[in-house]
Amino acid sequence: MTWRHRDGTVITSISDVAQPWSPDALTVLPLNMLGTVLLRHCVANENVTVLWDKKVTDVGSDEKGAWAVVEKKDGGVERWTADYICGCDGANSQVRKSLFGNEFPGHTWDAQIIATNVYYPLDKFGYDDINFIIHNEDYYMAAKITTDGLWRVSYGEDTKLSLAEVIAHQPTKYERMLPGNPKPGDYKLLNVGPYRIHQRMAPKFRVGRILLAADAAHLCNPFGGLGLTGGLVDVGGLAECFAGMQMGVADDTILDKYDEMRRLKYQEVINPVSSDNFLRVSATDPKEALVKDEFLMMVEKARTDKATRDELDQGVFAVCHDFTQYYNKQPKEAARL
Ligand SMILES: Cc1cc2nc3c(=O)[nH]c(=O)nc-3n(C[C@H](O)[C@H](O)[C@H](O)COP(=O)(O)OP(=O)(O)OC[C@H]3O[C@@H](n4cnc5c(N)ncnc54)[C@H](O)[C@@H]3O)c2cc1C
Incomplete structure (x- = not known):
């Protein structure tokens, strides 16, 4: 990964971004290839059903359960019920609109x-x-x-x-x-x-039995790849919450933690880092980048200083949050997560 002047000359760079020696090595895939991998896993998992050509037009919930109004391709409408519903329906999320109208601050x-x-x-x-x-x-x-x-x-x-x-x-x-x-x-x-x-974030990621995750919950510019990454760690965290509830080691207040901690991660990591990434390329004087831009100064130092390089690599995980820490006990099943 290299930062350059417009004439192509190098400002600074990070070698081996994929950290081939690390068990947490990054793999960079275009979205269509990642989608194929995700779909393969969903199809192989008997707990997951993938349905196509269904459009959610409204959602709601009360203390007993949640429901979604779903429009089929033939124009028919169905009402589906569930214990919880998570809207992962992207930037123009209908689920978010059902909860907050057009309110999407940022x-x-x-x-x-x-x-x-x-x-x-x-x-x-x-x-x-x-x-x-x-x-x-x-x-x-x-x-x-x-x-x-x-x-x-x-x-x-x-x-x-x-x-x-x-x-x-x-x-x-x-x-x-x-x-x-x-x-x-x-x-x-x-x-x-x-x-x-x-740069936008929904007012809450939980309202009753409805949750929001990924682009439905928050948006950022794509410089630095925090859009998709932020969505993946949302759903990973939410899976830990639901698994804890299913195993009886958490009650549904863990979903309030999901709301609190994932919004905090957006505010403290995703929003500022992605904003800095965009301003770095679009509004920085490239001649001064290595003396004024703290991140690029760190990248430059990491070229020769292993501790700084380790710090840089570990920075990737700042978007994550471990929700198993809120389990009220750690059963054998929880250890399997
Ligand atoms: C040009 C571009 C480049 C990007 N580059 C990067 C990058 O390099 N790295 C990165 O991390 N991120 C990048 N992003 C951001 C990334 O693509 C998004 O953050 C990510 O795709 C969000 O995933 P998602 O599942 O939340 O939403 P989406 O990928 O938008 O998926 C939403 C899904 O919900 C479905 N849906 C929508 N409405 C309904 C409804 N009413 N009922 C039923 N289903 C519905 C849609 O059909 C879609 O399948 C980029 C974005 C753009 C536009």
Whole structure:
């Protein structure tokens, strides 16, 4: 992982981000591949049923149970009941809207990010697997997403540009910011997807028997990969809560802990770190990055100082929270979790 000037020269870097020697090694997968892995596990687990083409249009709960109103593909409507419901239905979550209407406090950045997938041999120009280019106008992230030469290049554009203007401007942007100053015939562009970026958190992650997790509960800009990661650790924590209740070692007040601790993690880790990540690439003077940006100064120090490197690697786990600590006893079953 390398931070660079717009001309490609290196500011600083972390080698072996995937920590191949570590039992907690990171694996970086594009979302579609991760989705395939998750689905395979769900299908193999007899406790999980995956249903397609069902749209939740409302949810509610009382002291006895929770319910969801579900619209089927043929237009039919069903009412499903459950002990608890967790809304993991993404940024435009209907479950969140059923609980809070349009209330989703936070802010939207004054930038649009253009996610492009492109075949262009960035590694021939010395690019590493993940590259952050620091520049006030031409900031971008370039990450290798397959082994056959496909790269994700995400760059910033003015929010005033329409989709047509973004598409028309893309060749100029590429030529100006990518190494080798490529013209359209020099690369194979697969897609261009503009999107707005937000820092937002729902007022609560638990209301009665309804829970929220992942993008339904909180949003952050994608620089640093804390969106998906934050969602995964939400559902991991929630699974620990439900497992504790199921085994009789926790009552449902553990779900209040889920609400409290996952919101705290957003406020103390995900929101500030992802905001810093975005400001680092888009609003930092690259010439001063190694004397003013504390994180990059730490990265630079970690190149030669093992203790700093260990601290940096362990920082990844700051988003996690262990909910088994709230179990009121530790049965044999709990040890299996
Ligand atoms: C361009 C881009 C790049 C990103 N890059 C990264 C990255 O590099 N690293 C990272 O960590 N994160 C990244 N993110 C963020 C990451 O994609 C999200 O945080 C993550 O996908 C959220 O997962 P989720 O399951 O909460 O929501 P989603 O992935 O949005 O899934 C929600 C699911 O709910 C379903 N659904 C929605 N409404 C309903 C309804 N009413 N009824 C039933 N089902 C419903 C949807 O069909 C969908 O399957 C990126 C996001 C974008 C847009």
